[in-house]
Amino acid sequence: MAEATGIKDILKPENLVYNKTKIMTDNVLSYCPGCGHGTAHRILAEIIGEEGLQSQTIGVSPVGCSVLLYNYLDIDWQEAAHGRAPAVATAIKRLLPDKFVFTYQGDGDLAAIGTAETIHSCNRGENILIIFINNGIYGMTGGQMAPTTISGMKTSTSPYGRDVKLMGNPLKITDIVATLPGTYYVTRQSVHTPANVRKTKKAMRKAVQYQKLNKGTCFIEIVSNCPSGWKMTPVLSNKWMEENMFPFYPLGDIKVPEEKSAQ
Amino acid sequence: MEKELRLMKGNEAVAEAAIRAGADGYFGYPITPQSEILEYLMEASPWKTTGMVVLQAESEIAAINMVYGGAACGKKVLTTSSSPGISLKQEGITYIAGAELPCLIVNVVRGGPGLGTIQPAQSDYFQAVKGGGHGDYHLIVLAPASVQEMADFVGLGFDLAFKYRNPAMILSDGAIGQMMEKVWLSPQQERSKSVPAWATTGKPSTRKRNIITSLDLDPNAQEVFNQKLIAKYNEIKEKEVRYEELRCDDAEYLFVAYGTSARVCMKSVQLARAQGIKVGLLRPITLYPYPSKRLNQLADRVKVMISVEMSAGQMIEDVLLSVNGKVPVHHFGRMGGIVTNPEEVVENLKSKIIGG
Numbered sequence: 013m014a015e016a017t018g019i020k021d022i023l024k025p026e027n028l029v030y031n032k033t034k035i036m037t038d039n040v041l042s043y044c045p046g047c048g049h050g051t052a053h054r055i056l057a058e059i060i061g062e063e064g065l066q067s068q069t070i071g072v073s074p075v076g077c078s079v080l081l082y083n084y085l086d087i088d089w090q091e092a093a094h095g096r097a098p099a100v101a102t103a104i105k106r107l108l109p110d111k112f113v114f115t116y117q118g119d120g121d122l123a124a125i126g127t128a129e130t131i132h133s134c135n136r137g138e139n140i141l142i143i144f145i146n147n148g149i150y151g152m153t154g155g156q157m158a159p160t161t162i163s164g165m166k167t168s169t170s171p172y173g174r175d176v177k178l179m180g181n182p183l184k185i186t187d188i189v190a191t192l193p194g195t196y197y198v199t200r201q202s203v204h205t206p207a208n209v210r211k212t213k214k215a216m217r218k219a220v221q222y223q224k225l226n227k228g229t230c231f232i233e234i235v236s237n238c239p240s241g242w243k244m245t246p247v248l249s250n251k252w253m254e255e256n257m258f259p260f261y262p263l264g265d266i267k268v269p270e271e272k273s274a275q
Numbered sequence: 276m277e278k279e280l281r282l283m284k285g286n287e288a289v290a291e292a293a294i295r296a297g298a299d300g301y302f303g304y305p306i307t308p309q310s311e312i313l314e315y316l317m318e319a320s321p322w323k324t325t326g327m328v329v330l331q332a333e334s335e336i337a338a339i340n341m342v343y344g345g346a347a348c349g350k351k352v353l354t355t356s357s358s359p360g361i362s363l364k365q366e367g368i369t370y371i372a373g374a375e376l377p378c379l380i381v382n383v384v385r386g387g388p389g390l391g392t393i394q395p396a397q398s399d400y401f402q403a404v405k406g407g408g409h410g411d412y413h414l415i416v417l418a419p420a421s422v423q424e425m426a427d428f429v430g431l432g433f434d435l436a437f438k439y440r441n442p443a444m445i446l447s448d449g450a451i452g453q454m455m456e457k458v459w460l461s462p463q464q465e466r467s468k469s470v471p472a473w474a475t476t477g478k479p480s481t482r483k484r485n486i487i488t489s490l491d492l493d494p495n496a497q498e499v500f501n502q503k504l505i506a507k508y509n510e511i512k513e514k515e516v517r518y519e520e521l522r523c524d525d526a527e528y529l530f531v532a533y534g535t536s537a538r539v540c541m542k543s544v545q546l547a548r549a550q551g552i553k554v555g556l557l558r559p560i561t562l563y564p565y566p567s568k569r570l571n572q573l574a575d576r577v578k579v580m581i582s583v584e585m586s587a588g589q590m591i592e593d594v595l596l597s598v599n600g601k602v603p604v605h606h607f608g609r610m611g612g613i614v615t616n617p618e619e620v621v622e623n624l625k626s627k628i629i630g631g
């Protein structure tokens with residue numbers, strides 16, 4: 013006769029389908045519920061673990077909601093000033109060319125205050141990975157307009173919606189860096205569904221390989237949500253993102269290596 | 276290996292000394308009157324010999340943040356600039372101080388404010404010794420008065436920076452950067468292979484991860500860190516004061532001057548002594564830590580001190596603090612990129628102080 017199954021019977025190694033990755037620390041994430049930052053961290057941690065890069069990696073964290081990223085991944089970290097991560101990473105990679113070096117930056121960090129550092133490190137073809145979390149808003153400082161805020165979008169500094177005549181146009185910085193000779197692989201992804209998570213992970217794995225081959229800058233934009241800044245539930249924010257962000261920031265590869273595209 | 280004698284500009288001496296000191300990286304952006312440093316390094320191409328990285332950055336902001344990245348890897352890295360560029364670097368400098376990273380920053384000062392002039396000045400004293408960027412911090416500041424010291428202070432600056440995990444600055448000026456003198460260069464030092472325990476070089480399984488940051492959201496922890504910095508600065512004040520004295524023994528009047536102004540005052544001392552005026556010179560070599568104790572002792576013996584500086588009067592505040600009211604302190608100096616001449620220093624002493 014079958015006995016009733018308790019939690020103890022389920023918690024068995026053979027039943028394990030999902031686990032905390034080794035590279036994630038036990039620190040509690042500081043993110044709002046449903047925020048894409050945590051998912052993006054997890055993917056990065058998986059890649060570093062699976063590729064055996066823990067002892068080879070130096071990460072550069074930004075100023076933004078992910079400023080404490082260095083508490084969440086068990087690797088060596090440098091915390092850069094607002095927008096300066098690509099300059100910091102440039103020096104790390106040039107002085108330690110055999111290491112895996114990446115930056116992780118928000119849209120205010122990368123596409124406003126750090127625009128020069130972004131453009132020039134990409135243009136020099138620094139052999140680093142730039143992970144760019146585009147949530148169309150300044151999450152950390154309370155939801156102000158970002159360079160990426162789409163037309164008509166309400167934020168605390170565009171309370172009636174972004175008026176592009178008055179406030180300027182949203183900046184597609186990823187498309188700009190894709191035009192630069194120094195970038196090797198430029199792609200725009202998201203992390204709001206399991207399918208998209210898999211695609212983002214694949215992109216990160218490619219970027220790791222390309223960095224090993226000294227191919228130049230790899231740039232992965234992740235269009236992400238900010239439920240708090242957007243003032244929406246996590247579910248609604250993802251729906252809003254699909255309906256409003258993706259048409260302006262379409263997902264997919266923007267620049268792929270020439271040998272690949274020639275095939 | 277023997278030292279090597281060369282005739283060089285101060286700026287070139289900095290570049291050559293950096294290579295020979297075994298520097299790992301230089302990051303800079305052109306600005307007069309110090310562009311020779313980057314030009315010299317590019318021509319010397321040390322990446323082919325010692326492996327030193329040299330990179331022309333897109334701005335001083337990028338350059339100082341490259342220094343942050345390199346220093347955080349435990350590498351010997353430097354940047355150089357002149358006043359307007361040093362202003363741009365202030366953000367990075369305070370992050371470097373806050374993250375306790377060793378590095379060398381050279382300021383070949385020109386007159387300001389704003390775009391100012393490309394001629395030499397000493398008007399960045401406050402910025403260099405009082406902090407410069409936001410927050411409570413100090414740089415170790417060295418003031419060369421010759422091309423020889425431009426070269427020597429590169430190695431000294433790196434040594435002090437690593438000893439205290441603190442950014443060091445060489446506060447020079449356009450005159451010393453541009454003038455040519457003979458200089459004895461130290462033999463080539465090998466680039467260091469040792470990695471400081473705190474450096475971010477990839478986390479092996481044998482240690483905890485290294486995190487280089489200046490952030491602490493907990494005010495209690497931040498205050499503990501501020502106190503740690505103060506303790507470090509106090510140790511620096513205790514151990515690292517450097518200065519030079521010229522004819523102070525029987526001096527009734529004392530010039531206090533650094534860098535180019537000190538060179539001028541050496542001549543002024545000669546001229547005044549020839550006229551029977553008992554004057555001496557104290558030349559601070561470290562501007563932070565400042566030779567306050569020595570000045571306070573000298574204040575017991577001299578009648579007046581004169582802070583001679585190519586500025587509206589900045590270092591004079593440290594002289595005043597040092598003597599703490601014991602003797603009157605005057606300021607004399609030219610501004611706007613004009614180098615004070617020895618005769619006018621003596622003339623000022625005679626007419627405004629002795630006769631006044």
Ligand SMILES: Cc1ncc(C[n+]2csc(CCOP(=O)(O)OP(=O)(O)O)c2C)c(N)n1
Binds near residue numbers: 075
């Ligand atoms: C020099 C400087 N200016 C402004 C700030 C304040 N600040 C902190 S985070 C931030 C914006 C972050 O937005 P984003 O990069 O989009 O990251 P998110 O929080 O959205 O992930 C700003 C303006 C700062 N820390 N430093």
Ligand code: SF4
Binds near residue numbers: 152
């Ligand atoms: S404010 Fe926005 S970006 Fe920041 S943690 Fe919350 S949801 Fe995420």
Ligand SMILES: [Mg+2]
Binds near residue numbers: 151158
């Ligand atoms: Mg953002």
